[in-house]
Amino acid sequence: MQEPKPITxxxxxxxxxxRLSYQADxxxxxxxxxxxEGGVDPxxxxxxxxxxxxxxxxxxxxxxxxxGIPARPLLVALRDxxxxxSSAIAExxxxxxxxxxxxxxxxxxxxxxxxxxxxRRAEQRLEIGQDAVLQSFSSPxxxxxxxxxxxxxxxxxxxxxxxxxxxxxxxxxxxxxxxTLAADACS
Amino acid sequence: MRDAxxxxxxxxxxxxxxxxxxxxxxxxxxxxxxxxxxxxxxxxLPRGESVDSIVSLAFEKVLTGxxxxxxxxxxxLEMYLMGVIDxxxxxxxxxxxxxxxxxxxETSEHLNRGEGAWQAQPLADPETALLVQxxxxxxxxxxxxxxxxxxxxxxxxxxxxxxxxxxARAGDIAEVLGxxxxxxxxxxxxxxxxxxxTREQLHDVPDTSRQ
Numbered sequence: 001m002q003e004p005k006p007i008t009x010x011x012x013x014x015x016x017x018x019r020l021s022y023q024a025d026x027x028x029x030x031x032x033x034x035x036x037e038g039g040v041d042p043x044x045x046x047x048x049x050x051x052x053x054x055x056x057x058x059x060x061x062x063x064x065x066x067x068g069i070p071a072r073p074l075l076v077a078l079r080d081x082x083x084x085x086s087s088a089i090a091e092x093x094x095x096x097x098x099x100x101x102x103x104x105x106x107x108x109x110x111x112x113x114x115x116x117x118x119x120r121r122a123e124q125r126l127e128i129g130q131d132a133v134l135q136s137f138s139s140p141x142x143x144x145x146x147x148x149x150x151x152x153x154x155x156x157x158x159x160x161x162x163x164x165x166x167x168x169x170x171x172x173x174x175x176x177x178x179x180t181l182a183a184d185a186c187s
Numbered sequence: 188m189r190d191a192x193x194x195x196x197x198x199x200x201x202x203x204x205x206x207x208x209x210x211x212x213x214x215x216x217x218x219x220x221x222x223x224x225x226x227x228x229x230x231x232l233p234r235g236e237s238v239d240s241i242v243s244l245a246f247e248k249v250l251t252g253x254x255x256x257x258x259x260x261x262x263x264l265e266m267y268l269m270g271v272i273d274x275x276x277x278x279x280x281x282x283x284x285x286x287x288x289x290x291x292x293e294t295s296e297h298l299n300r301g302e303g304a305w306q307a308q309p310l311a312d313p314e315t316a317l318l319v320q321x322x323x324x325x326x327x328x329x330x331x332x333x334x335x336x337x338x339x340x341x342x343x344x345x346x347x348x349x350x351x352x353x354x355a356r357a358g359d360i361a362e363v364l365g366x367x368x369x370x371x372x373x374x375x376x377x378x379x380x381x382x383x384x385t386r387e388q389l390h391d392v393p394d395t396s397r398q
Binding site for chain 2: 004006007010011013014016020021023024025026028032035037038039040045046048049050052056057105
């Protein structure tokens with residue numbers, strides 16, 4: 001070990017503390033808890049950054065969108081079309097932001113009645129064509145990313161609409177509505 | 188720019204999500220370390236920015252090439268993004284919209300340096316120098332309060348002392364204290380929580396060091 005050089009500057013010490021704290025292996029739940037404790041909604045944070053990253057990645061490959069090119073995730077499509085923040089879109093669609101984020105990120109787990117309902121609301125309240133919304137569900141984001149990556153594809157941990165509901169941030173009454181909608185389709 | 192695109196595209200969605208959260212936590216931690224936000228809120232910042240938007244902006248700067256990530260110099264993209272977040276929050280905290288004084292160039296000497304050049308030499312500007320002093324005083328109080336409030340957690344207190352002595356790496360600290368590296372990291376998580384509470388305490392107690 002090299003002879004240590006004492007740190008007398010508080011800023012430098014705090015910087016080291018932050019960096020070392022960052023290196024600790026924070027589990028997903030621990031991260032979520034730390035963010036929430038600090039007043040940051042983890043789902044909204046991820047949703048916003050993810051949408052921006054995807055937009056930039058798409059912008060880079062800025063060839064005209066042609067049939068067969070994967071569609072944008074729902075939230076990105078809605079934000080691009082309306083120029084509204086995720087929270088305003090969620091409010092217009094009367095769903096929580098986490099729910100919107102989850103259905104955007106895990107289209108495979110979204111049952112058909114949910115797609116239809118979201119498309120209907122988007123048309124009524126945001127004046128966005130139903131086809132545009134339904135198309136967002138047709139070309140999963142994961143496939144898009146998988147096609148670009150060199151490393152093996154990681155299976156989507158969210159496979160069922162119950163997984164989405166569990167993390168949706170919905171009140172019991174609203175959750176019951178979406179639950180019933182999905183269950184009716186399965187029966 | 189292309190390197191950053193490729194690096195991000197290689198990540199699984201789950202890994203990218205985790206990276207975003209880690210950067211969010213880091214941005215929150217840096218934001219809290221600033222003595223003053225005009226909004227009185229380390230989450231919702233001046234100029235309409237927020238912890239969320241700062242994280243997105245860091246990605247944007249790198250993906251547009253405005254900040255050039257060089258993997259040969261800094262192999263870890265996330266570490267590089269943390270540096271971008273440091274820079275963004277530092278700039279925002281000194282921006283005129285966050286200060287009671289106007290930290291803009293007023294002399295011809297400043298103006299002749301060209302846009303941005305004066306910002307790179309903050310000590311030439313007395314108002315900015317005051318802000319730097321305030322920041323330093325605040326950070327010193329944070330460290331002292333951390334030590335005070337860590338008396339109930341000897342491992343955390345020992346780690347702070349070891350870091351003050353110049354041991355910055357987890358392995359070195361573990362060796363000096365005779366504990367496992369995992370114990371160091373677990374203590375760092377507890378320390379992170381203490382920093383959250385420290386900021387709240389500091390904002391409840393007036394700074395008497397100026398008197």
